[in-house]
Amino acid sequence: MRALFLIVVSVGLLTSAAANAQDVLRIVAVVNDEAISALDLEQRLRLFMANARITDNRDTRNLWRRRVLRVLVDERLKLQEAERLGVYVSEHEIEEAIYSVALKPIWGSLGLEGFLKKEGIDRSVIANEIQAQIAWDKIVTQRLVPRIFIGDDEIDDAMKRMETNKGKSERKLSEIFLSMDNPDESKDVMQTAHTLVDQLRSGAPFEPLARQFSEGSTAMHGGDIGWVQQGQLAPELDSAIADLRIGDISTPIRSAGGVYIVKILDQRTASMMPSTKVRLAQLVNAFSDQPNQTNIEYIQEMAATVFNHGPPCEKVSSIASEVGAAPSSGDLGWLNMDELPKSVLEAVKVLEVGKASSPVQLGSNIHIFYVCERSQLDVQRVKREEIANSIGQKRLMVMARRYMRDLRRAAFLDENRL
Numbered sequence: 001m002r003a004l005f006l007i008v009v010s011v012g013l014l015t016s017a018a019a020n021a022q023d024v025l026r027i028v029a030v031v032n033d034e035a036i037s038a039l040d041l042e043q044r045l046r047l048f049m050a051n052a053r054i055t056d057n058r059d060t061r062n063l064w065r066r067r068v069l070r071v072l073v074d075e076r077l078k079l080q081e082a083e084r085l086g087v088y089v090s091e092h093e094i095e096e097a098i099y100s101v102a103l104k105p106i107w108g109s110l111g112l113e114g115f116l117k118k119e120g121i122d123r124s125v126i127a128n129e130i131q132a133q134i135a136w137d138k139i140v141t142q143r144l145v146p147r148i149f150i151g152d153d154e155i156d157d158a159m160k161r162m163e164t165n166k167g168k169s170e171r172k173l174s175e176i177f178l179s180m181d182n183p184d185e186s187k188d189v190m191q192t193a194h195t196l197v198d199q200l201r202s203g204a205p206f207e208p209l210a211r212q213f214s215e216g217s218t219a220m221h222g223g224d225i226g227w228v229q230q231g232q233l234a235p236e237l238d239s240a241i242a243d244l245r246i247g248d249i250s251t252p253i254r255s256a257g258g259v260y261i262v263k264i265l266d267q268r269t270a271s272m273m274p275s276t277k278v279r280l281a282q283l284v285n286a287f288s289d290q291p292n293q294t295n296i297e298y299i300q301e302m303a304a305t306v307f308n309h310g311p312p313c314e315k316v317s318s319i320a321s322e323v324g325a326a327p328s329s330g331d332l333g334w335l336n337m338d339e340l341p342k343s344v345l346e347a348v349k350v351l352e353v354g355k356a357s358s359p360v361q362l363g364s365n366i367h368i369f370y371v372c373e374r375s376q377l378d379v380q381r382v383k384r385e386e387i388a389n390s391i392g393q394k395r396l397m398v399m400a401r402r403y404m405r406d407l408r409r410a411a412f413l414d415e416n417r418l
Helices: 002-025 038-051 058-085 091-102 105-119 123-143 152-165 183-201 206-213 235-241 293-307 313-322 342-348 379-410
Strands: 027-031 034-037 169-179 224-229 253-255 258-269 276-286 330-336 360-362 365-376
Touching: 027 038, 027 058, 034 038, 034 058, 038 058, 038 105, 038 123, 038 206, 058 123, 058 183, 058 206, 058 379, 091 105, 091 123, 105 123, 123 379, 152 379, 169 183, 169 206, 169 379, 183 206, 183 258, 235 253, 235 258, 276 293, 276 313, 293 313, 293 365, 313 330, 313 365, 330 365, 342 360, 342 365
Parallel strands: none
Antiparallel strands: 027 034, 169 224, 169 258, 253 258, 276 330, 276 365, 360 365
């Protein structure tokens, strides 16, 4: 009798395991000739909720499952288009981007690798997401950027507005943009936008949500728009955020082509004074836990070896590699001083050329910065470049959104298997 009971239990366990395996392999969507499995969706959903600090339960999964699936579908379309056009993303590019993401403080003391292990998320999930982002950025750059023309008269008009606004306030903003290509999507898109706002106002970090869901050109940079004066945005956006303060999140804002969510990051007085740029190199050491005094002293000794002889910025990367520094060590190029993170700005603002900074802790990593060159730039040229870039980014976002819409319309999509 006991033997029969064990056989029944074993058969039950095998049946349950087979059912679970079958569910994991179940196809939840088809994108042209590629399938997205329940496992693909489960892993990305887990990454999203852990990253956005959203409680993982049945209700939240039901709320976000379809939107996350939409993101996966769009990523497959982007990768398929990249393959069609012969756009290649190397392993080195992916690893470099992963390392950059790993430096973000959002992972806490665990770091990215520890975070993924704790949440049971395969590293390939974030690698696939990054591959699609890089591929799409290359496609947009190669195919759409050459079509953008910005006339001198447009820049002149913008310069006049900036001169008028000199001395007034300007704000640094981040955005999440959700496209709305036809009226039938209105209800679902607005519901998603309101849910995102609720999550953000409850403490969910803006950057990962922007990376995951925003369909704007700033998505790969966590939604960061940069410094904006009144009148540079569409009137409906200007009006909706006029009374917001630093740290505030807007309600969903209907605009041409979709819905915006805006966060106010910072505020300052607008100026037409020249911007100071600095060319930096960095030495980085990554630690799995929060660094201690021994770690700091170790990288200071390493920096003495690398920087004391004043190597050109171009050589820092190879020298850093020889002494065992992190791969992100090397030449950072020219950077605007007023756009540096506060801790980095404090470390380098008074440094002489050819000098290294004190250690700067960013997350679980220690950075030492080296000033290669400084330059006081001509204000007119700098401002005209910034304006042209701002106008170009707006046009690029519209063109990229149309491109994506056309890919979806031309594809065979089956997204109704959930």
